[in-house]
């Protein structure tokens with residue numbers, strides 16, 4: 001299913017035409033920096049179906065990590081669009097908050113609950129994993 005989205009200021013727009021691979025909420029420490037404190041809600045899509053249709057994102061990856069996540073965000077307004085991770089080289093991770101239609105999101109799992117804070121909500125019955133599911 002094709003989805004579209006972009007950043008807060010409109011400088012970046014993207015589309016993803018591949019089949020969604022996974023939907024989840026991530027409670028890890030890194031995500032808390034990006035979201036402002038809550039878990040990140042994300043969908044995973046095929047990287048070859050994802051492209052920026054307007055603007056060029058700024059990219060960042062920590063140089064002090066062996067296999068850092070590469071993060072894509074708007075250089076003007078700072079909105080984090082998504083990331084690519086070495087553990088899933090063929091996938092692109094989209095942050096649900098940047099989708100034009102955010103209503104269809106249904107998490108299939110909560111991950112990195114080891115970093116969960118008391119104010120993080122996990123829906124009843126959602127499979128939860130202390131780290132990444134095996």
Ligand SMILES: [Zn+2]
Nearest residue numbers: 007009074077
């Ligand atoms: Zn922007």
Ligand SMILES: [Zn+2]
Nearest residue numbers: 026027028031
């Ligand atoms: Zn995370």
